[in-house]
Each structure stands twice: as C-alpha cells, then as structure tokens.
Amino acid sequence: MIRVRGIRKTFGKQEVLRGVDFTLPTGQVLAVIGPSGSGKTTLLRCLNLLEVPDFGTLELGNASLAFTPGAKLRPREVLGLRKQTGMVFQSFNLFPHMTALGNVIEAQVTVQKKRKVEAEERARMLLDKVGLAGRADYYPHKLSGGQQQRVAIARAMALEPEVLLFDEPTSALDPELAGEVLKVIKQLASEGMTMVIVTHLMKFAEEVADYVILMDDGLIVEEGPPKEVFRHPKSSRAAQFLSVLAE
Amino acid sequence: MSDRDIQILIDSFWPLLKAGVLYTIPLSVITFVLGLLLAIVTALVRMYAWAPFRWVADFYVWIIRGTPLLVQLFIIFYGLPMAGLTLDAFPSAIIGFSLSVGAYGSEIVRAAIVSVQKGQWEAAYSLGMTRLQALRRIVLPQAARVSVPPLGNSFIGLVKDTSLAAVITLAEMFRRAQQIVATTYEPLLLYCEVAVIYLLFSTVLSVLQNLSERYLARYSAS
Numbered sequence: 001m002i003r004v005r006g007i008r009k010t011f012g013k014q015e016v017l018r019g020v021d022f023t024l025p026t027g028q029v030l031a032v033i034g035p036s037g038s039g040k041t042t043l044l045r046c047l048n049l050l051e052v053p054d055f056g057t058l059e060l061g062n063a064s065l066a067f068t069p070g071a072k073l074r075p076r077e078v079l080g081l082r083k084q085t086g087m088v089f090q091s092f093n094l095f096p097h098m099t100a101l102g103n104v105i106e107a108q109v110t111v112q113k114k115r116k117v118e119a120e121e122r123a124r125m126l127l128d129k130v131g132l133a134g135r136a137d138y139y140p141h142k143l144s145g146g147q148q149q150r151v152a153i154a155r156a157m158a159l160e161p162e163v164l165l166f167d168e169p170t171s172a173l174d175p176e177l178a179g180e181v182l183k184v185i186k187q188l189a190s191e192g193m194t195m196v197i198v199t200h201l202m203k204f205a206e207e208v209a210d211y212v213i214l215m216d217d218g219l220i221v222e223e224g225p226p227k228e229v230f231r232h233p234k235s236s237r238a239a240q241f242l243s244v245l246a247e
Numbered sequence: 248m249s250d251r252d253i254q255i256l257i258d259s260f261w262p263l264l265k266a267g268v269l270y271t272i273p274l275s276v277i278t279f280v281l282g283l284l285l286a287i288v289t290a291l292v293r294m295y296a297w298a299p300f301r302w303v304a305d306f307y308v309w310i311i312r313g314t315p316l317l318v319q320l321f322i323i324f325y326g327l328p329m330a331g332l333t334l335d336a337f338p339s340a341i342i343g344f345s346l347s348v349g350a351y352g353s354e355i356v357r358a359a360i361v362s363v364q365k366g367q368w369e370a371a372y373s374l375g376m377t378r379l380q381a382l383r384r385i386v387l388p389q390a391a392r393v394s395v396p397p398l399g400n401s402f403i404g405l406v407k408d409t410s411l412a413a414v415i416t417l418a419e420m421f422r423r424a425q426q427i428v429a430t431t432y433e434p435l436l437l438y439c440e441v442a443v444i445y446l447l448f449s450t451v452l453s454v455l456q457n458l459s460e461r462y463l464a465r466y467s468a469s
Contacts, residue, residue, distance in 0.1 A: 048373055075377070083375040093370035097388045097466050107374035110384055139466040159375065 001026045002047065002163060002196070007056035007067075009042055016042045017053065018218035024211065026162070027192040031199055031209035031226070035241060038215040040198045044165050047196060048085040049078050060084060061162035083111065086156030090168040092148045094140040100127060100151045101136040104158050112159060119158075126154035130184050146177030150184055164188070166197040182208075202245055206230050214238050252433070256440055259427045263441055266423035267448065270337075274419060275406045278341055282348025282405075283398070287387075289353035290360065295378070304353075311350035317411055319343050324415040336417040340409070348405060355397045359390035392463040399456035403449050410445075420444065 002024040009017040016039045024030045032040045045051040047060065053067045061084035065077060095103050104123035108114040114122075127133050130150040140148050149169060156164055166185065170178035182204055189195065189208050199205050205212055205226060212229040214222040222229055222238035233239045292304040311319070324339040334342070363386045371381035413422035424441040428434045 050369055050372060079375050079377065082373060085373070087370075087373035089366060089370065089373075091366055093364075093366035095367065095370065095385055097392075106384065107376065110380050111375040141466065155370075155374070 001059070001061075002030075002194075003057075003059040004047075005057045007043065007046055007053045007058070009039075009046060009051060009053050016218055017046070020056075020215075020218075020220055022213060022220070022223070024163075024194065024196065026194050028210040029189045029193075029195045029197065029208055031197050031205035031212045032215060033199060033202065033205055033212060034215035034221075039218040040215045041167055043215070044087075044167050044196060044198050047163070047165055048082050048087055049073070050087075083159055084162040085165055086159065086161040086163070087165045088149070088152050088156050088167065088169050090171050092140070092145070092152045092172070094148055094152055094155070096140050099137050099139055100132060100143065100154075103140070103151055104154045106158075107155070108158050123154070123158065126157055127151070129157075130154045131180070144177060145173045146180045149173065149181045153181075153184055153188075162194060164193055164195045166195065166199070168198055168200065170199075170201065202230065202242070214241065216241065252436055255431050255433055255436060259424075259431075259437060259440060262427065263420055263423055263444055266418060267420040267444055270412075270417060270419035271406065271409050271448070274337070274340055274344070274409050274412065274417075275402070278344040278409075279348060279402050279405055281341065281345040282352055285345060285349030286352025286356050289349055290356035291382075293353065294357060294360065307346075308350045308353060311346050316343065316347050316408065317414065319346065320411060320415050336412065336415050339415055340412040340417050344405060344409065344412075347408075348401060352398065352401060355394050355401065356390065359394035360386060362393050363389045392460075395456065395460050395463055399452070399459075402456075403452050406448050406452065407445055 002022075004023070005021050007017050007020045008015065018039075020039075020043055022030070032043060034040050042051055046053045047058070052073065054069045055067055057064070057066045058081075059065075060081060063077070063081040063084060065073065065081065067073075094100075095106065098106060101120065101123050104126055105116070105119045108119035108122060109116060112119075124133065124136060127136050130153055132147060132150055132154070135143060135147060135151075140151070143151065149172075153164075153169075169185065170181050173181065178201075182201075185195070185197070186208050197205070197208070207226075209226050212223065212226045213220050214229060214233075216237055222233050222235050229238065230242065233242055289304050289308065292300050293308075296304070320339065320343040323334065323343050324336065327334065367385055367389065368381055371385045376384070409419055410421035412419050413425060416422070420441055424437045428437045431437065
C-alpha cells in the first residue's frame with residue numbers, strides 16, 4: 001500500500017508539486033497522466049526518494065517517512081524504502097557492462113547479499129516471465145529497445161518490491177516495440193502487482209489502471225476510476241486536457 | 248658505419264636492455280599501479296569527500312601539476328635529506344613519479360566518472376544500492392572503459408619520463424647509456440640506440456593498450 005499526504009517539492013523557484021495526496025491499496029494499479037511539466041514524473045520519483053519531497057508524508061510497505069525542508073533522512077530509511085520499490089525508467093538505464101542476466105542478479109547479490117546461485121535462479125525466472133529467457137546472456141546493446149525495457153522490468157522486480165514504479169516506460173520506443181512492453185505490464189497487473197505508472201497513453205491507462213490521477217501544474221485536478229476520469233471528467237481542466245488528446 | 252660502431256651497438260645492447268628490464272620497467276609498473284590508486288582516491292575525494300579533505304586533494308594536485316617533475320625529484324632525493332629524510336634513488340623515484348601520475352591521473356579518472364550517465368546512478372539507487380556500491384559495481388567499471396585510452400597515454404609518457412631518474416643516480420636505462428657514452432665517446436650512437444629501446448617499449452605498450460580497449464569495449468556497440 002502507498003499513502004501519500006501533502007507532498008510538496010520545489011526546484012529552485014519552481015514549485016513542481018504543490019500538495020499531492022493519494023492512497024493506493026495493495027494489488028492495485030495507479031495511472032498518473034497529465035501534460036508535460038505537470039509534475040507527474042517528479043511525483044513518481046518522490047516515491048522512491050530519487051527526489052526528496054520538501055513537505056508531506058509517505059507510507060509505503062513498512063516504511064513511513066515525514067518530510068520537512070532541510071531535514072536530512074537517515075541513509076537507512078532511504079535504502080529501506082528503495083528496497084521496497086522497483087523503478088522502470090523511460091530510457092531503460094540498464095547496466096551496459098552486464099548481461100541481461102547480470103542486470104537482474106546484481107542487486108540481489110550486492111544489496112540483498114543473496115547467494116549467487118539463488119540470485120541467478122530468480123533472475124532466470126524473471127527473465128522467463130518477461131519472455132526473455134533466451135536472451136539471458138546478451139549484453140544490453142545487443143537487445144532491441146523493447147527487450148531492454150523488459151529486462152529493466154525484470155531487474156526492477158528482482159528484490160521482490162512492494163510496488164513497481166514506471167516512468168513513461170514506452171516513450172522511448174516505437175509503437176510495435178511498445179506493445180510487447182505494455183503486454184508485460186498488463187500481465188503483471190493481472191497477477192496483482194501494485195504499480196504506479198506515469199504514462200501519456202490514455203488507452204493503456206484506461207485498460208490497465210484501477211485508479212487514474214490527472215495532474216496539472218503540480219496538483220491533482222481529476223481522479224477516480226478510469227471510466228469516470230476519461231468519460232465523465234468533473235473538472236474543466238481535465239475535460240480540456242482529454243479533449244485536446246482526443247483530437 | 249664502421250665495424251667498431253656496430254660492435255659498440257651490439258656490446259651495449261644487452262647492458263641497456265638489462266637496465267631497462269631491471270629498473271625502467273619495474274619503476275614504470277610499480278609507479279603506475281601506485282599512481283593509479285592515488286589517482287582514483289584523489290578523484291573520489293575531490294568529488295565526494297568532506298570539504299577539508301577536498302582542499303587537501305586540490306592542494307596536492309595544484310602543487311604537483313604546477314611544478315616541474317625534475318624539480319620534484321631533486322627535492323625528494325637531494326632536498327629531503329636536509330630535513331632528516333634520506334631515501335635511496337629507487338624509492339625516491341617511485342615516490343616522485345607516483346605523485347605525478349596520481350595528480351594527472353585524478354583528472355582523467357574524474358572526467359571518466361562524470362562521463363557515466365546520471366541514469367546509471369539512479370538505476371543503482373533505485374535498486375537500494377548505497378553510493379559506494381553504485382560507484383564500485385556500476386559507475387567505476389564504466390568509467391574504467393572511458394579512461395583506458397588517456398591512462399594508456401599516461402603510462403607510455405611515464406615510461407619515457409623515468410629517464411629523468413638518471414639525474415637522481417638511478418641506474419635505469421638512460422643513465423646506463425650515459426655511462427657507456429663516457430667510456431666509448433659515441434653519444435650519437437648510444438643515445439639513438441637507447442631511444443630505439445624506449446620506442447620498442449612504447450610500441451609494446453600501445454599494442455597492450457589497444458587490446459585492453461577492445462576487451463573493455465566488449466559490451467558496447469560503439
């Protein structure tokens with residue numbers, strides 16, 4: 001479960017998040033949509049502390065954090081939270097000096113101190129799950145973008161996280177390659193993986209999400225089940241954003 | 248070229264090569280390993296350490312880069328005994344050259360670390376790694392690849408620079424050549440011969456550099 005209350009974040013003079021609240025029960029999928037610059041990626045990055053919020057509280061798994069400006073978090077708190085989240089980046093960010101298998105093994109051995117044999121067993125299982133069992137020994141540059149992103153998903157699941165975070169996972173991909181990534185994400189959703197997905201693919205959001213948040217200018221301007229948000233938006237800002245996309 | 252010239256070249260070849268193998272090569276290798284460790288530590292300190300440590304590292308690089316290597320060697324070998332620290336020629340050379348490699352190398356290492364994309368750090372952090380783990384497992388291996396060409400250049404430069412150790416009495420290759428010149432009075436022959444041997448060493452190193460570059464590039468298309 002994730003519970004976010006009053007999250008605010010400022011970069012320089014720009015207040016990117018101006019007080020965001022949401023709750024996501026375990027096993028559900030949250031899609032975050034909105035125009036670029038609306039703060040959706042920053043919100044996602046606050047969930048694993050790649051950005052540390054200035055204000056607010058965050059509960060995720062067994063971690064519970066409160067933020068105040070200038071107060072430094074203890075490294076153990078930060079690492080404790082990150083071990084319960086897995087992140088999939090827009091640009092994959094696979095480790096280029098390791099094979100697909102090595103990418104998925106790495107954190108299990110370095111962070112979890114698992115034995116290599118067990119880590120490899122889990123890594124192979126995860127690669128199989130994303131349909132890449134046959135590519136285990138390939139280095140990332142030998143894989144297509146879609147394959148790289150699927151390895152990245154396997155890597156993000158290596159530590160058995162409570163939540164998977166996706167930052168526009170298909171934005172860097174051709175539509176046909178995006179399809180294979182979306183399929184994997186849908187499969188994870190059907191298996192009850194808790195996920196937060198920042199995306200600009202409205203149709204995908206509607207299909208995969210249990211709940212949708214529409215952000216604009218650092219605030220949530222519309223939220224609810226996908227059918228309501230997409231079909232019957234209550235706010236004029238949401239209606240405007242969705243109608244522009246529909247054109 | 249007279250028979251005598253040829254005989255001198257042949258007679259001096261083995262003594263020169265021996266000096267190279269006994270002094271020039273060990274001095275270069277030991278110095279480079281120590282210097283490289285110093286370079287990595289210095290780079291990391293300058294990038295990430297507590298400010299006073301950073302100042303010390305900056306000061307060290309400033310001094311070493313701003314003064315001639317020859318003068319540094321003189322200070323270590325001829326100067327320090329005045330301060331009660333007397334070192335043999337070989338350790339003096341090791342210290343002098345290592346400090347130099349460390350200072351110049353730290354800039355190479357720093358540039359290589361900076362060249363690794365920010366997304367690599369973020370991916371490592373998102374998996375719960377500490378900064379040290381991310382550095383050791385993810386960033387440094389990638390930085391190593393970037394820094395091989397410039398470090399290879401430094402190493403080849405170092406092999407040639409070790410001839411400076413002749414002035415602090417170390418019986419390395421160039422000093423050996425000077426000694427032979429003193430008895431044969433054939434400076435042109437002997438200094439050209441020793442130059443050829445240095446060229447030989449550098450060429451072997453260039454080949455090794457290419458091989459290691461290719462090895463480190465095995466995971467990359469570029």
